[in-house]
Amino acid sequence: MKTLLATEGLTKAFGGLVAVNRVSLEVRENSLTLLIGPNGSGKTTLLNLCTGVLKPDSGRVVFRDQDITGLEPHQIYELGFVRTFQIPMPFIALTVLDNVLGAMRSPGEDPFRAVTKAAWIEREEEHMERALAILEKVGLERHWNMPSASLGAAQLKMLEVARGLASGAKLIALDEPIGGVDPARAGDILTHLTELKKEGITFLVVEHRIDIAAPFADHMYALDRGSIISHGPPDSVLNDPKVIEVYIGRDEAC
């Protein structure tokens, strides 16, 4: 399998705190790669660096053999790489449907063409069909016409996932997509991701709920205090003494 995304020595510090420390990882095409690590280990920061939300202090990000370090998020989107947010960031004054439609590209986004409906309405109707199908997959079909601000926390998580899926990206990074979602729904979502892999989509998933997510992973990375401490097939990572120590150690501390 080809490498779709690779980071090389990626580093980011906030003041004195090195949140991501020389991280090099690879995401293979058509895989579901799981990124685990205790709270504050740098998982979200790593996604921010990969998707242009933050600029790294040093290191490179390579996507489809192209150096994307320092590109803007929308440029990275154009190349086929999107991410979702751990803390949902809905467009609160848009309906649920428009939140999903907004993640797609439409000819009507051009201000000159926007005023002639004929220039975009057909494409928008196709998008609507796709968006509604995606909303059904994540269980929001009954809420499609409501303001996104009226959704609950778990539903907002699902809206994030829906927006990620709607983008039509080659690589979708999901930051804790099933946090707070009931286990049955969470299993459904992960099963759906596995199905989408067959359509050529690759996933990089950050998740705390390892018990639910690990069975769906092809490959796994464990992060602790900004550095990768273990990687490989899920079984070997979960049985790695370093990983066990990080998690057990944390549990005892609590």
Next chain:
Amino acid sequence: MNGVDKTGSRMQDVWMKNEVVIGLVMVAVLTVIMLTLGLSLVLTILIDAAVFTIVTLSLNLEVGHTGISQFGRVLAVIAGAFVVGAVPGRVLAFLNGLPYGVSYADDAVNYKVVPAISDLLASSLPLSVGFLLFSFLLAAVAGAAVGWLTSRPAIRLKEAYLGISLLAFGDFFMWVGHNWEPLVGGTTAVFVPDPFRVVWGSRFQVVVIVAVIMAFLVYLYLEKLTRSPFGRTLHMVRDCDVAAAVCGKDIVRIRTQSLMIGSALAAVGGALYVIYAGTCTAIGFTRLTWTFWPWAYMMLGGIGSNRGVVLGVLMLTVARTLIITYRSTLFGFLLTWGIDPMWLEYTLMGLVIMLVVLFMPHGLVPAKVESILPAGRVRKAAQEQGFGATVG
């Protein structure tokens, strides 16, 4: 779920009622004013309302739809007013062998050249119409240019910083115009050639009709623009710019586009105003009148609601005009308490803003959360997917 849907549509009914009731009340008020105080006061109200509808709708595009802290609306208005005060008259002066250079704006020359040009315009309807259209086009281009220019330093700034820089730009331009005489006469006004002299006799009525039609066209244009995928991207940038960027939207470009379109429209408003007034005085373009009043109109009407903005402008213009017309005759008694009725107008503005913020933060016609796309199309698509039952 069904319950929520019902509440949604019931709230929609209330909003609808607001718009209709306020609209009817305004028609009634204008009728009463016409019957008791005369038609010309109504026409004055309508021309002011038309100009400020254009300016405030443009403000609403940037503030309400895009989330830009536009505290310098006056800037684009000035761009339109100055360019129409300075350029089209000079072009005609040049073509007709009249003084067109620096001396055009000199008050000793200007008061002779411009009437000569106006006479020329009065002799030909096509020339007058051409002059008018050319002036608006010029204003729109100047406005868009100013919008683009201000977007350069401003676009990366956030909220308060952006707001204060835009405000400073606006004042800067006013003072440039006030002190640099060749532009629009500096401390003295320049006259603006009158393309409406061709319909002398009924000039005022025709100006009002043209202005109202223009305001209506701007409203229609902005309704179309904001209810399109482009409008959706504006709302995305407004609601959460980081998420919009991750969803593939170039937020710098979208903010720039919004500033350029908004400023072009505001400039057309400024152009309309000086053509109607027949003069252009730099010092008249204060932030009080051209930034803060539009903000008050917009806040009263409902930020983000094009329809609300139109009603807000109309209501407050009636109040303003009545105050300005009658402040010395009816409110003269305030002087005995040491209050100059000159300032009533501004007191009203402050009062409106305070009351709206306190009691009606979303304005008279709050912006609705509804599908950007035509409701019928959305419904159809949903029904085809078997989601028909939940359609409100």
